[in-house]
Amino acid sequence: MIAPTHLQLFNNIKNKIYKGLLKPGDMLPSENELAEEYNISRVTVRKSLSLLEQAGYIYSAPGKGYFIREPVTNKYILSFNEMNNTNGQSIFSKLLEVNVIPPDADLMNELKLPEERYVIVIKRLFFSDNTVVAYDEKYMPYEKGLPLVEREIKCATFPELACKNKSLFSIKKSLKIRSTTSQGNISKLLNIEDNHPLLEIEQKLYTADNKVIGWSKTYYLSEFLELNAYWSFGQNSYEMNDMSE
Amino acid sequence: MIAPTHLQLFNNIKNKIYKGLLKPGDMLPSENELAEEYNISRVTVRKSLSLLEQAGYIYSAPGKGYFIREPVTNKYILSFNEMNNTNGQSIFSKLLEVNVIPPDADLMNELKLPEERYVIVIKRLFFSDNTVVAYDEKYMPYEKGLPLVEREIKCATFPELACKNKSLFSIKKSLKIRSTTSQGNISKLLNIEDNHPLLEIEQKLYTADNKVIGWSKTYYLSEFLELNAYWSFGQNSYEMNDMSE
DNA sequence: GAGTGGTCTAGACCACTTG
DNA sequence: AAGTGGTCTAGACCACTCT
Known part of the structure; x- marks a missing residue:
């Protein structure tokens, strides 16, 4: 060829x-x-x-x-989906709480609310094979007409929740990944002992013009979630004949 | 314009x-x-x-x-460099051990060694501002002529160590990110109590033809390292005049 | 002023999918 | 057979850099 x-x-x-x-x-x-x-x-x-x-x-x-170019060696491709772990097992969620609350100072800061606006809180537990694998808290500035149908909340990923009627192309997302251990309330919810290792993933969603439209923290049982990332050049394999010189 | x-x-x-x-x-x-x-x-x-x-x-x-296209929403850009945390503070390392050992079954499996070949072990502690922040173990198939100058090992990142004389373009890297807690020996080395949260990052280096040339695990104090990742479309901002229709 | 990359044009042939 | 994207050509003008 x-x-x-x-x-x-x-x-x-x-x-x-x-x-x-x-x-x-x-x-x-x-x-x-x-x-x-x-x-x-x-x-x-x-x-x-x-x-x-x-x-x-x-x-x-x-x-x-x-x-x-000097090859950039510190940027990796990370795969992450709330509703799927790396092995592709899907996750089911159970709603613990849905509320509209006035934000405290912390929330106002994280969501960069320009004025005091109400905030939607969603708390969920994630299950895989009938086992609890994660606990999740999400906060979104309240907008009139935002649908809060239970079925949607149960199945939706964060972008899907926060971006109803918006093009998924036009949003930005950032993740922060930390290691923590379970304490008190979270231990109870996840049905584990205190000091159990958890992978904490903090998500933020922005519009194209950098308004924060969502903030969440998810705590995964360490034995359930392991994140994968990779780096390589020339992912597109054009491996064919060289040109004769 | x-x-x-x-x-x-x-x-x-x-x-x-x-x-x-x-x-x-x-x-x-x-x-x-x-x-x-x-x-x-x-x-x-x-x-x-x-x-x-x-x-x-x-x-x-x-x-x-x-x-x-359906936008791909589960691939993020992750920034990670062994020798720098996200804030750009640089890390210094102290060599604990450098050795050439015969591999055990586990190592042979991870490095996919075709025969029983000797393996280089490097164990290090990472410091930032004179505080211990991480412990690191690296394994590389031994190759004749591989330089093991102490100064190099202290300052080098994994690709630099394993890829002497190879083009950095031609290697592949993968990361696995987990949450764990410190136990026994690692607690002592990191000078912390047991059950302290750690971010465990497992690295693997491959040649272009998928031979494993390095395997490592690094355990970071959770308070020191937080990983960042982001997703957005059109990072290249061509935001200019639209074309009149 | 000579050389470099950046942009754009008009025209050609090919392999492929569709009706 | 008509339409689609994929490849390639020859030629033109521009803004920029370097000396």
Whole structure:
């Protein structure tokens, strides 16, 4: 099988990077030089370079040239879904409490409420195979007309709850991950001894313009949830023929 | 400021997605239709669509058309660096032990050693501001000529240790994140009581062809390390003029 | 002023999906 | 057979950098 020209050049340069023939900081030949060297059009060269840039191998400095990037090694892809653990077992939830309350100072701060507005509280227990695996508290600024149908709350993930009628594309989410141990009330709810290790995941949801629309903390039994993350270059495997030089 | 044509079309379509005028599953007009509608060349249309595809908004089905994607909501960007916590405080390490040992069954399994090969063990304590913050164990298949200079081991992150003379581009890394509590020996090393919450991070390093070249576990004091992850679309803010319709 | 990347055009051929 | 996206070409103009 013959690869398209732009992929051949893409792989050619990528391989030189892997082999160390091109090191971070090095400059690539110019677009015109590459086009001439490989007898292809400049447009095709640009296609190859664009792929390398997307994949993070190189960057372009207009007026100067293309350079090999220092690989970013501290950003990982993390998989996380409230309603599924890593093994894909789905989670069922039981509502403990749904309320509309006036926020305390802490909540007003976390939700960055501009004025004193009512806040929806949802407390749930998560089950997998009829065993309690997590406890969950969520807070959302109250908006008129927000549906609070029990069935929805039981099955919905946080974005689904907070983003009714909003495009899922337009929100931002952040996670904070901590290790804690169970104490008092949480121990009782989760039906465990005190000092049991818990994975605490704090979620925040924002609109595109950075308004906080949701804040939650979920406490997972450590034996139930283990988070996975990975890092690798060139996830898109264009592993094909190199271009002959 | 006038945006380039392809960015205008890019934003135009992106905004339609945000507003919900285009929903996941919907088909876009064909390249030729868009080119005619906006009086631009097909190449420029393709540039816009390519950007939307990169950003995850759409995908192309050759022979059919372009479609709006269901947003992937369970993949986050996680920042993690052994030698820096999230606040950027750097970490110093103290070597406890460096050894070359014959692997036990567990190690052979984790490192997927094809035969019985010697393994390098490195045990370290991490300090920040003269306080112990983590304990770390690393295992790497022994290779002749691997440098074990003490100074290097003290300062190096795992990839740097295991990938001497290899291109950092060509490796893969995976993390597993768990919550545990300190017990026995680890409590002593970290100078804490038993049952103290710890964030356990297990790292594995692979070559491009999936050979395991390193395995490690690091136990962080929960009060020292909190992991951060985030999710958002269109991180690259091309927020500029929309294209007039 | 020569060279670099950034943008855009018009036109061509292909392999594929659809009716 | 008509339409779709995928690939590639040759040529043009721009803003920028470097010397």
